[in-house]
Amino acid sequence: MPTLVLERHRGGSLRGVGGRGRGPSGGDAAPGREPTPVGTGLLGVAAFLAAVTMLFLAFTSAYLARRQEAGWFAFTPPSVLWINTAVLLVSSGTLDWARRRIRVGDAAGLRQGVELTAALGLLFLLGQLVAWRQLAARGLFLRTNPHSSFFYVLTAVHGAHLLGGVVALAIVLLHSWQGRYAAQAHAGVTNCAAYWHFMDLLWLYLFVLLFWV
Amino acid sequence: MDAVAVRQPEMAPELHPRESFIRHYIFSIDHKMIGKQYFLTTMFMALVGGAMAMLMRTHLAWPDNGVLNPEQYLQAVTMHGTIMIFFFLTVMLTGGLGNLLIPLMIGARDMAFPFLNMISYWTFVPGVITILLSYFVPGGPAGNGWTAYAPLSAIPAAEGGAGLGQTLWIIAILFVVISSLFGSLNFLTTVLNLRTQGMSMGRLPLTIWGAFVTAVLALLSFPVLMAALGLLLLDRLAGTSFFEAANLIVGGAASPHQGGDALLWQHLFWFFGHPEVYILILTPMGVVSDIISTFSRKPIFGYKAMVLSLSAIGFLSFLVWGHHMFVSGMHPLLGAAFMGSTIIIAVPSAIKTFNWCTTLWHGRIHFTTAMLFAIGFVSVFVTGGLSGIFLAIAPVDLYLHDTYFIVAHFHFVMASASLFAILAGTYYWFPKFFGRTMNETLGKIHFALTFLGIYGTFYPMHFIGIHSNDRRLYQTTAYPFLSHAGPVDVFVSLSAFLLGFAQLFFIVNFLWSLKYGPVAGDNPWHANGLEWTTTTPPPHGNWEGALPTVYRWPYDYSVPGAQNDYVPQTVQAIPLAAAAGAAGGGT
Amino acid sequence: MEETGRTKDERRAGRWASVLIMFTLVAGVLSFVWSAKSYWLLPLASIQGASIDELFNIILVLTAIAFVAVHLFIGIALWRFPARQGTKAAHWHEHLGAELTWTVVPAIGIIILGIAGEVVWAKVYSAPPANAQQVDVVGRQFEWQFRYPGPDGKFGRSAPKFVTSGNPFGMDPSDPENKQNVVTINDLHLVVNRPVLLHITAIDVIHSLSLPNFRMKQDAVPGRVVDIWFTPDKPGAYQIVCAQLCGVGHYTMRGNITVQSQGAFDQWLQSQIK
Structure with a gap:
């Protein structure tokens, strides 16, 4: 039977909208490879973090707008926040160390690093609770004034997200015990680390925003 | 995390043995079953929202019959808007159509994160339960409009009723927001990473382009609503003052609030709200493009322009929220800027309309019910789009703002258009998905009555809107200039009843066809899309054996010289008609 | 692929669909013509409103043309191109010239409209004339209150701390000037051909002062005062509507406007001073 091969996209007419294919077969992905260079899990984490960014951007614009209005009383940061910040920074370091251990195939090292990171994360959350207690001791509650309202809301929302990160670390730990990670296959660790580092940076951002802007 | 990601080549259908009833129908991780769950749940919610509309129209046409008191009327208005927007259209288009179609149309076994997909549905269900529950609490459901403007929605003393309804409203919407976020995260990743071999972005069906841009919009706009709802909830329950100014006197008593900003709610709400209305229209635009092309037997005109205009609309939707706030007390210079960004949206919208029309021209149109609804979509979209120009020009909006003119506008451009595309897509x-074809005779009656019902209901609202009849008024008898609007209201209500009645044809048709409809083959419409290359209904994993390879876009209809008037995306070499062997070179 | 009976069905269906679209077109246009006689813009009573009405009419003509053109095109296409035995659809799907045309033409139209809109917008929100009559406006559930300066044209002192249910303007009781100020409920008196500057706020939730005959609308937002001004130019009685959902009694929140001569206004103001 006679057949006809139509060249659908002549002269790169669709390159502008992202056509990656070339030639009549148009194949842009070899079997088993994903069409974008980023792993599916990491892409999912990135999309989630984009949403988290929008959430905090919304809080930020509300906060900055409120600062301009009358009746703004700022307070100084509770001292424990400095310790918390240091703890969280160190936890990013330990997690990166863990990731580098698994890259050389050291699963036990990975677990040690992840356990330490999770412990530091919980310590940070405990520290945030202490910060709340310090503020309460100064008579600053959720509804006391706009600054304290924003402080409690932002730290609570960040804390909830970080708690999610601790859960993710626990899953990584579980998977590691099940022997799922190897030097060449540890996307779960990388994805979890990306999330964790983002939460770390987010806290630095919030700390600066709340007290030094 | 990586454990839930589907590695496509490894996952062959035989890896999925027969599942228990619960795993198959309730906690399924198959995108098609989840899609059906969403579809049926949102259809049910559409009935609830429709019932609210019928109540409202009964009251408005015959205000003296005492069907609703003022508080119940506002509750019906609020719940109609809330349910139709959040619990029907948004979720139907993303959770329903998006789930059903995305993997099938891009050649994937399932979503990128099937487990998350299930979680997403089961986060939506508590939202449904919460909003329905709010009907049965003391004081009844929320009655402050679907926009829930603070401080009215933030100070229980300012509302009628006990206020619990408004609190439940916030919680219900939060469930929907979280569910939609999970969903859009999934859709985005799936479209980017799980396309089959040969399915480049430039070969995606426009339905998928619409769903893709929608997922981006949802992912970036829903978190803003989430922030706003969270702050509103704290204002209601914890006594914070994000949205209430100081020195308010509510119900004769001084309110303890310290000084927040009432406009902040509107900025946050509409920063979400405007992308939201495009969330409700971009997927429909894609669906209609595909259906018009299929049944015109002609390639969609200007594919590239369609993709670019979809993306442009998506991008612009983040820059125009202030056009909902021209009279809010926002600085006039901001109003001027938002007027500028808003009117630009008319251009990509016009491009799309002209491209649909041109696709019809010199086609060979098959007038199936799906096609009729797609054509109806173009009509109502144009009507609603044009009334939008009045509202985009801010000085004219000064007059028309919050009148029935805006009610007419968004019911055409967003509600009806979206509904038409959903119905077209369903037919x-x-x-x-169900292996049988719906009845065409019932379908055509359904279309004709729906089309006439829509125009009869919403078109006359332009007139009373131009006559300055404000929306959300329980009664207009006190306004001398509206004393003769009664006949219009009666006409609108009768049309609305016709519209409601017409949907019975759909429900009967749907249920009847499930069991007794003529058995459909794999490709009953002779369409090109990838979803038609698998068996009907598709198995878990979507394709028996290997995933298909794609060689062309989905719009190769009526290729000159070809044997058939359609060439599925999986065909590499087109069989030629015997007589036309001279055209083109074979390989 | 299809037999003759099917083809005939498609042609008949196409005719019906075309008739439906054409009916929409005709009914859509005729009903607007009918509406222009029965339900239209309320009688105009301000100088600024004239240019808004002009804009409205221009947009109406342009959108009517687009409405007719698109529906006519669809109606003809449905009539002319039903599926037929033995023939195929055309296969073209790109035409740069056509696509540029329907990008550029609407763009030009919309830019012209936009510029016209911006000009009118700037005029409406220009600085108020110095001789404008000033009125304070407070919206509350579910009434409008208006406060006029006394015959000497001065407002007394007011401050948020004095705001109570009975004193929504927060007028300082110790200021004798306030005795000369006039407060009315749901009753706004304006002077014909004299600009009026309204300072609008609210004390509970958001309301919206809608003055349809004057083509003005402004939300009354608790916590901020927003100024608008316009010049009424036709004596008579008009209505105020609350245009923002403000609670269960929203529909009862309305007021009256009287536009009168300066002499009549002065007389009325004097009669209101206690």
């Missing part, structure tokens, strides 16, 4: 894809 079109029903055979693929």
Whole structure:
């Protein structure tokens, strides 16, 4: 039977909208490879973090707008926040160390690093609770004034997200015990680390925003 | 995390043995079953929202019959808007159509994160339960409009009723927001990473382009609503003052609030709200493009322009929220800027309309019910789009703002258009998912009555809107200039009843066809899309054996010299008609 | 692929669909013509409103043309191109010239409209004339209150701390000037051909002062005062509507406007001073 091969996209007419294919077969992905260079899990984490960014951007614009209005009383940061910040920074370091251990195939090292990171994360959350207690001791509650309202809301929302990160670390730990990670296959660790580092940076951002802007 | 990601080549259908009833129908991780769950849940919610509309129209046409008191009327208005927007259209288009179609149309076994997909549905269900529950609490459901403007929605003393309804409203919407976020995260990743071999972005069906841009919009706009709802909830329950100014006197008593900003709610709400209305229209635009092309037997005109205009609309939707706030007390210079960004949206919208029309021209149109609804979509979209120009020009909006003119506008451009595309899509894809074709005679009656019902209901609202009849008024008898609006209200209500009645044809048709409709083959419409290349209904994993390879876009209809007037995306070399062997070179 | 009976069905269906679209077109246009006689813009009573009405009419003509053109095109296409035995659809799907045309033409139209809109917008929100009559406006559930300066044209002192249910303007009781100020409920008196500057706020939730005959609308937002001004130019009685959902009694929140001569206004103001 006679057949006809139509060249659908002549002269790169669709390159502008992202056509990656070339030639009549148009194949842009070899079997088993994903069409974008980023792993599916990491892409999912990135999309989630984009949403988290929008959430905090919304809080930020509300906060900055409120600062301009009358009746703004700022307070100084509770001292424990400095310790918390240091703890969280160190936890990013330990997690990166863990990731580098698994890259050389050291699963036990990975677990040690992840356990330490999770412990530091919980310590940070405990520290945030202490910060709340310090503020309460100064008579600053959720509804006391706009600054304290924003402080409690932002730290609570960040804390909830970080708690999610601790859960993710626990899953990584579980998977590691099940022997799922190897030097060449540890996307779960990388994805979890990306999330964790983002939460770390987010806290630095919030700390600066709340007290030094 | 990586454990839930589907590695496509490894996952062959035989890896999925027969599942228990619960795993198959309730906690399924199959995108098609989840899609059906969403579809049926949102259809049910559409009935609830429709019932609210019928109540409102009964009251408005015959205000003296005492069907609703003022508080119940506002509750009906609020719940109609809330349910139709959040619990029907948004979720139907993303959770329903998006789930059903995305993997099938891009050649994937399932979503990128099937487990998350299930979680997403089961986060939506508590939202449904919460909003329905709010009907049965003391004081009844929320009655402050679907926009829930603070401080009215933030100070229980300012509302009628006990206020619990408004609190439940916030919680219900939060469930929907979280569910939609999970969903859009999934859709985005799936479209980017799980396309089959040869399915480049430039070969995606426009339905998928619409769903893709929608997922981006949802992912970036829903978190803003989430922030706003969270702050509103704290204002209601914890006594914070994000949205209430100081020195308010509510119900004769001084309110303890310290000084927040009432406009902040509107900025946050509409920063979400405007992308939201495009969330409700971009997927429909894609669905309609595909259906018009299929049944015109002609390639969609200006594919590239369609993709670019979809993306442009998506991008612009983040820059125009202030056009909902021209009279809010926002600085006039901001109003001027938002007027500028808003009117630009008319251009990509016009491009799309002209491209649909041109696709019809010199086609060979098959007038199936799906096609009729797609054509109806173009009509109502144009009507609603044009009334939008009045509202985009801010000085004219000064007059028309919050009148029935705006009610007419968004019911055409967003609600009706979206509904038409959903119905078109249902008639079109029903055979693929349920194995049978819906009845065409009932379908055509359904279309004709719906089309006339829509125009009869919403078109006259332009007139009373131009006559300055404000929306959300329980009664207009006190306004001398509205004393003769009664006949219009009666006409609108009768049309609305016709519209409601017409949907019975759909429900009967749907249920009847499930069991007794003529059995459909794999490709009843002779369409090109990838979803028609698998068996009907598709198995878990979507394709028996290997995933298909794609060689062309989905719009190769009526290729000159070809044997058939359609060439599925999986065909590499087109069989030629015997007589036309001279055209083109074979390989 | 299809037999003759099917073809005939498609042609008949196409005719019906075309008739439906054409009916929409005709009914859509005729009903607007009918509406222009029965339900239209309320009688105009301000100088600024004239240019808004002009804009409205221009947009109406342009959108009517687009409405007719698109529906006519669809109606003809449905009539002319039903599926037929033995023939195929055309296969073209790109035409740069056509696509540029329907990008550029609407763009030009919309830019012209936009510029016209911006000009009118700037005029409406220009600085108020110095001789404008000033009125304070407070919206509350579910009434409008208006406060006029006394015959000497001065407002007394007011401050948020004095705001109570009975004193929504927060007028300082110790200021004798306030005795000369006039407060009315749901009753706004304006002077014909004299600009009026309204300072609008609210004390509970958001309301919206809608003055349809004057083509003005402004939300009354608790916590901020927003100024608008316009010049009424036709004596008579008009209505105020609350245009923002403000609670269960929203529909009862309305007021009256009287536009009168300066002499009549002065007389009325004097009669209101206690």
